[in-house]
Amino acid sequence: MTVCVPSSLSFVASCGSSCLNSRFRGSTVSVRGRSYGRRSTFGYASKTWLAANLSRHRVAVLPGDGIGPEIMNVTLEVLRRVGEHFHVEWEFAEALIGGAAIDATGDPLPMESLAICRSSEAVLLACVGGPKWDSLPNKQRPEAGLLRLRKDLEAFANLRPVRTFPQLLDASPLKRDLIAEVDLIIVRELTSDVYFGEPRGIEFIPEGNGEREAYNTMSYRESEIDRVAKVAFELAMSRPRQQLCSVDKANVLETSMLWRSRVDAMAAAYPQVQLSHMYVDNAAMQLVRQPKQFDVILTGNMFGDILSDEASMLAGSLGMLPSASLGNGTFPGIYEPIHGSAPDIAGQNRANPIACILSAALMLRYSLKRPDVADAIESAVSAVLDRGYRTADIMSHGMQQRGCIEMGEAIVETLRESLRAPVA
Ligand SMILES: NC(=O)c1ccc[n+]([C@@H]2O[C@H](COP(=O)([O-])OP(=O)(O)OC[C@H]3O[C@@H](n4cnc5c(N)ncnc54)[C@H](O)[C@@H]3O)[C@@H](O)[C@H]2O)c1
Numbered sequence: 001m002t003v004c005v006p007s008s009l010s011f012v013a014s015c016g017s018s019c020l021n022s023r024f025r026g027s028t029v030s031v032r033g034r035s036y037g038r039r040s041t042f043g044y045a046s047k048t049w050l051a052a053n054l055s056r057h058r059v060a061v062l063p064g065d066g067i068g069p070e071i072m073n074v075t076l077e078v079l080r081r082v083g084e085h086f087h088v089e090w091e092f093a094e095a096l097i098g099g100a101a102i103d104a105t106g107d108p109l110p111m112e113s114l115a116i117c118r119s120s121e122a123v124l125l126a127c128v129g130g131p132k133w134d135s136l137p138n139k140q141r142p143e144a145g146l147l148r149l150r151k152d153l154e155a156f157a158n159l160r161p162v163r164t165f166p167q168l169l170d171a172s173p174l175k176r177d178l179i180a181e182v183d184l185i186i187v188r189e190l191t192s193d194v195y196f197g198e199p200r201g202i203e204f205i206p207e208g209n210g211e212r213e214a215y216n217t218m219s220y221r222e223s224e225i226d227r228v229a230k231v232a233f234e235l236a237m238s239r240p241r242q243q244l245c246s247v248d249k250a251n252v253l254e255t256s257m258l259w260r261s262r263v264d265a266m267a268a269a270y271p272q273v274q275l276s277h278m279y280v281d282n283a284a285m286q287l288v289r290q291p292k293q294f295d296v297i298l299t300g301n302m303f304g305d306i307l308s309d310e311a312s313m314l315a316g317s318l319g320m321l322p323s324a325s326l327g328n329g330t331f332p333g334i335y336e337p338i339h340g341s342a343p344d345i346a347g348q349n350r351a352n353p354i355a356c357i358l359s360a361a362l363m364l365r366y367s368l369k370r371p372d373v374a375d376a377i378e379s380a381v382s383a384v385l386d387r388g389y390r391t392a393d394i395m396s397h398g399m400q401q402r403g404c405i406e407m408g409e410a411i412v413e414t415l416r417e418s419l420r421a422p423v424a
Pocket residue numbers: 067126127128129130131143146318319320336337338339340341342343344345350351352353355393
């Protein structure tokens with residue numbers, strides 16, 4: 001099976017293609033009788049050069065709820081800036097999801113949104129949910145729209161990289177030495193487990209004097225375990241340490257027992273990978289005791305959800321962690337920060353847009369095959385942190401606090417400065 005993961009890794013992936021843009025309509029300019037291509041901020045490029053180097057990408061943009069529109073606006077500005085420099089023409093196809101979609105259509109994932117996502121090369125999503133919709137029946141909640149999107153696009157492998165920025169070591173409540181140079185990645189299964197298992201429900205117990213019982217089903221098929229385990233093994237192969245820790249609860253749960261046996265069986269095909277297993281309760285503790293012991297962590301949907309929020313504190317904040325949700329290449333990948341809609345700070349210009357911006361960088365790297373552009377964005381984020389700019393969630397002594405918009409402007413400005421030279 002082909003798995004849709006970074007082309008920079010040692011195996012092939014197909015996540016939608018970048019296409020040469022024959023429709024580009026930039027103005028041409030004439031200098032001393034010679035006709036040149038479109039004048040960019042940075043200089044002139046020949047028509048032939050432009051024809052060969054222009055790319056046009058259609059991206060579904062789903063701002064969602066709460067801080068979603070704020071961080072998405074900033075992220076799109078960053079993409080526009082790098083687009084100008086690298087001659088990437090964007091088609092941002094905006095679509096509704098979550099509470100915003102419920103308010104407009106009654107459905108957290110309208111058919112039209114799904115069609116827009118399916119017809120795009122990648123999906124860039126901010127976050128969904130909020131107290132306004134918390135009392136709706138489960139299937140009508142904003143979160144149900146997100147889960148349906150992941151399932152419909154068969155995005156079964158959710159990659160959640162956790163890297164500490166050296167500039168943010170004091171932003172974490174954990175000790176500097178403990179978190180310096182953490183570089184791990186959680187591969188979270190995303191379309192099965194107790195999130196999707198049937199039966200599920202809340203019912204009155206027969207003869208229970210009005211008492212209700214709620215139940216969910218944790219289930220995994222072998223094929224579901226195998227396909228995500230393969231992603232994790234391949235990823236581990238591509239990394240210098242080549243270590244894989246599979247996290248489960250195989251001392252109690254049948255799903256985990258099956259999980260462990262399938263992962264063990266696959267290990268024979270990857271002799272270079274050093275495989276270990278860990279129970280999830282121990283893994284939660286080890287992540288804060290000695291996070292540098294981890295390289296690639298493979299785990300199920302619910303354990304991965306919880307462990308990744310915990311791991312975000314290694315990087316200083318939930319507002320720092322991006323993610324990529326990938327399938328086998330049939331459908332576009334979904335790129336989303338791991339955090340939620342942060343209703344407590346929504347509408348206050350206090351959100352950290354970096355997780356969303358870094359998710360856009362992952363999109364460029366994985367789906368759009370533009371690691372050069374992704375690098376530029378990641379470097380600009382790092383440079384802005386070097387300058388001491390911080391949103392409230394990563395603020396520490398002596399740094400300069402900025403709002404969401406100002407943080408975005410600083411990143412765009414940094415890109416403007418660092419990308420001054422024309423593309424050769
Ligand atoms: N992928 C998603 O869309 C997603 C993920 C998690 C939660 N949710 C939903 O979001 C809503 C709120 O859930 P929650 O409060 O448990 O989790 P949350 O992630 O929204 O917020 C948890 C805490 O982290 C802070 N935070 C999160 N992102 C931040 C950012 N970018 N910058 C600064 N601070 C940030 C929040 O202010 C809050 O204090 C719920 O409706 C939940 O279902 C959605």
